[in-house]
Amino acid sequence: MKKKKIVFVINYFYPDFASTGQLLTELCLDLQNDFDITVIAAQPGYAGENIKKNKLFEENKLENIKVIRIRLPKVDKTSKMSRIKYIFSYFILANIALLKEKHSDGIYTISQPPILGGLIGTIGKFLKNAKHIYNIQDFNPEQAAAVNYTNKQVVFKLAKTIDKINCSYSDCIVVVGNDMSETLKNRFNHKNVPNHVVINNWTNEDEIVPLSKQDSHVQRFLFEQNLDNKFIIMYSGNIGLYYDLENIIKVTKYFKDYDDLAFVFIGEGAVKKEMQSYIYSNGIANVHFLPYQSKEFIKYSLNAADVHLVVNQKGIKGVSVPSKIYGVMAAGKPVLGVLEQGSEAQVLVEKSGCGVIVEPNDYKEIINKIQELYELDKEKLSIIGINGREYLDQHLKRAISINKYREILNKVL
Numbered sequence: 001m002k003k004k005k006i007v008f009v010i011n012y013f014y015p016d017f018a019s020t021g022q023l024l025t026e027l028c029l030d031l032q033n034d035f036d037i038t039v040i041a042a043q044p045g046y047a048g049e050n051i052k053k054n055k056l057f058e059e060n061k062l063e064n065i066k067v068i069r070i071r072l073p074k075v076d077k078t079s080k081m082s083r084i085k086y087i088f089s090y091f092i093l094a095n096i097a098l099l100k101e102k103h104s105d106g107i108y109t110i111s112q113p114p115i116l117g118g119l120i121g122t123i124g125k126f127l128k129n130a131k132h133i134y135n136i137q138d139f140n141p142e143q144a145a146a147v148n149y150t151n152k153q154v155v156f157k158l159a160k161t162i163d164k165i166n167c168s169y170s171d172c173i174v175v176v177g178n179d180m181s182e183t184l185k186n187r188f189n190h191k192n193v194p195n196h197v198v199i200n201n202w203t204n205e206d207e208i209v210p211l212s213k214q215d216s217h218v219q220r221f222l223f224e225q226n227l228d229n230k231f232i233i234m235y236s237g238n239i240g241l242y243y244d245l246e247n248i249i250k251v252t253k254y255f256k257d258y259d260d261l262a263f264v265f266i267g268e269g270a271v272k273k274e275m276q277s278y279i280y281s282n283g284i285a286n287v288h289f290l291p292y293q294s295k296e297f298i299k300y301s302l303n304a305a306d307v308h309l310v311v312n313q314k315g316i317k318g319v320s321v322p323s324k325i326y327g328v329m330a331a332g333k334p335v336l337g338v339l340e341q342g343s344e345a346q347v348l349v350e351k352s353g354c355g356v357i358v359e360p361n362d363y364k365e366i367i368n369k370i371q372e373l374y375e376l377d378k379e380k381l382s383i384i385g386i387n388g389r390e391y392l393d394q395h396l397k398r399a400i401s402i403n404k405y406r407e408i409l410n411k412v413l
Contacts, residue, residue, distance in 0.1 A: 118166030146315030177344030210332030354388030
């Protein structure tokens with residue numbers, strides 16, 4: 001029987017460093033024997049990779065998957081105008097690439113870029129006579145409103161109206177947390193709520209496993225970064241607008257004289273320069289900034305930490321889920337969660353017993369929890385981390401989520 005064709009219009013895709021790109025690459029690879037898959041994505045550039053391509057559209061393959069790459073202007077994440085130029089270029093070119101594709105049974109889009117990612121699917125649904133599966137990783141404009149990205153309420157109202165249309169006309173919405181399901185219902189005042197399902201994100205638990213600091217690769221990382229014999233508090237991921245990192249960084253000043261403690265921030269994003277400026281101006285020597293680690297090496301860098309920061313800005317509950325929590329749990333490391341009560345990540349930490357929670361904006365309590373974890377017996381700290389790994393093995397395996405996607409896609413198509 002001929003396989004159903006799905007076009008994934010997903011912005012980020014292998015070898016991009018973006019977490020959604022890695023997730024969706026794994027999803028497409030695992031589904032390639034079930035469906036005829038085409039991916040439309042931007043040229044890699046999430047972490048500032050310099051990809052020199054002349055063609056607007058470039059076609060290549062990843063195993064059995066056809067990949068259409070779009071050439072886009074370089075984005076400066078600290079500039080709103082640069083972001084807008086990038087987003088609208090992607091929107092126009094992704095629509096053109098989608099319309100050029102021959103018959104499609106389904107179009108799978110994600111909520112990136114905000115609002116317009118879903119709108120690509122809405123347009124494609126009618127012009128291509130296809131089913132639309134809309135994966136909402138982040139609710140917008142709610143996410144932008146939480147950080148006061150703009151004070152123009154008319155922009156928020158228009159954006160919300162458009163995305164409600166995207167939701168209404170989709171054949172199935174996939175949200176990545178139970179709290180996000182509540183947000184969707186609230187959008188529609190619990191009336192005529194679109195067909196939706198909760199499928200959590202994941203990590204590759206076979207690749208990322210608990211390793212001791214004695215592992216040769218972990219030791220090499222520690223040696224090269226001058227982190228030997230340090231108690232390491234790590235943040236690994238997008239250093240962007242939705243995590244309050246520009247304020248959380250200020251707690252490091254309290255620990256600036258702790259010679260055996262280090263803060264390590266791995267990644268890129270809009271607030272990184274602001275954070276670095278604070279560190280330099282206050283002469284804090286035990287805070288380190290590193291670039292994104294390769295997908296092949298991240299299993300070692302994650303295991304170099306004693307504690308991982310998993311954080312969200314206040315107001316993000318029900319809007320987004322920090323997918324980095326799955327990698328931290330897979331590595332068996334304790335979580336210091338700066339998370340709202342009832343949010344998906346907070347519930348995971350509480351259910352698994354894999355860490356401690358602080359309410360967003362409670363910087364004094366963040367300092368207290370760091371001090372407690374720093375002073376905690378090493379064996380007890382290890383047990384807390386392993387709790388997360390055991391919970392992930394029981395409830396959050398990659399295959400569980402992939403199979404849910406497989407069932408939903410088969411049902412919709």
